[in-house]
Amino acid sequence: MSEPHKFDPSQAAQFMLRHGHSSALGLEYHDHGDDWVELELPWREDLVGEADQEILASGPIISLLDMASGLSIWTANGKFVGIATMDLRVDYQRPARARSAVIAHVECYRLTKSAAFVRGYAHDGDPEDTVATMSAVFMSISGETRNV
Amino acid sequence: MSDASTDLTPYAKSIGIRIEGEEDGAPVLAFEFTGDVEGRPEHLHGGATSGLLETAGYALLRKELQQRGRTHRLKPINITVQFLSAGKRRTTYAKGRITKLGRRNANISVEAWQDDRDRPIATAIMNILMAGE
Numbered sequence: 001m002s003e004p005h006k007f008d009p010s011q012a013a014q015f016m017l018r019h020g021h022s023s024a025l026g027l028e029y030h031d032h033g034d035d036w037v038e039l040e041l042p043w044r045e046d047l048v049g050e051a052d053q054e055i056l057a058s059g060p061i062i063s064l065l066d067m068a069s070g071l072s073i074w075t076a077n078g079k080f081v082g083i084a085t086m087d088l089r090v091d092y093q094r095p096a097r098a099r100s101a102v103i104a105h106v107e108c109y110r111l112t113k114s115a116a117f118v119r120g121y122a123h124d125g126d127p128e129d130t131v132a133t134m135s136a137v138f139m140s141i142s143g144e145t146r147n148v
Numbered sequence: 149m150s151d152a153s154t155d156l157t158p159y160a161k162s163i164g165i166r167i168e169g170e171e172d173g174a175p176v177l178a179f180e181f182t183g184d185v186e187g188r189p190e191h192l193h194g195g196a197t198s199g200l201l202e203t204a205g206y207a208l209l210r211k212e213l214q215q216r217g218r219t220h221r222l223k224p225i226n227i228t229v230q231f232l233s234a235g236k237r238r239t240t241y242a243k244g245r246i247t248k249l250g251r252r253n254a255n256i257s258v259e260a261w262q263d264d265r266d267r268p269i270a271t272a273i274m275n276i277l278m279a280g281e
Contacts, residue, residue, distance in 0.1 A: 020193060021196045048157065057199075
């Protein structure tokens with residue numbers, strides 16, 4: 001099935017999402033393909049944007065998209081490399097629904113020696129009815145071998 | 149609503165964002181380096197930095213609207229973040245500047261920095277629509 005040592009986001013997510021900021025937000029692996037990864041941000045009361053509304057804030061959605069970007073890059077690349085976000089743009093189409101989890105789908109559509117280009121979207125159930133769309137550029141950090 | 153700190157979102161509080169003070173009429177927000185905002189080991193997560201920038205932008209806009217006696221529902225349109233250097237294991241600050249405040253939309257630029265105010269680690273531009281005055 002999969003080549004030995006090939007980066008597998010479903011495996012990597014087991015430890016990457018249990019560390020630091022991703023862990024604090026409770027991000028979970030959802031699905032992946034050759035050059036894309038989906039992560040889920042479960043709804044949680046302390047991650048909402050307004051105290052009196054039950055809607056996830058935009059901040060954790062940026063983190064969700066950023067983390068799915070990294071995983072899509074390593075998936076497309078077939079192995080882990082040190083990367084850093086250079087530029088990230090998020091367009092918000094609408095708020096997520098009350099008490100809804102948000103799923104991010106990010107694809108790495110181009111990899112060069114020094115940069116990785118990604119685009120994606122976030123939705124709360126229907127991928128055709130997006131909550132947000134995003135694009136970002138990452139640069140590789142040479143000599144970096146540890147994981148995010 | 150009068151106490152600016154109560155305007156911080158539950159999300160902002162959950163990653164440790166606080167209002168540090170005020171400079172030239174703009175709130176200065178900050179968070180400490182903790183595991184909750186860490187990305188690759190010993191470095192800030194880009195998403196956490198973005199969250200701080202965005203929160204600082206909203207804090208400034210809410211304050212400005214409040215001073216003008218305007219009440220709106222704020223609708224985020226977009227945010228573009230530039231990451232200039234890696235955030236290290238220390239306090240991070242962020243402060244916004246309103247580039248345009250119109251009747252229906254606002255454009256805000258925000259900077260985040262650590263040790264050296266003149267060397268921001270990240271900047272952001274935000275567009276926000278304001279509905280229902």
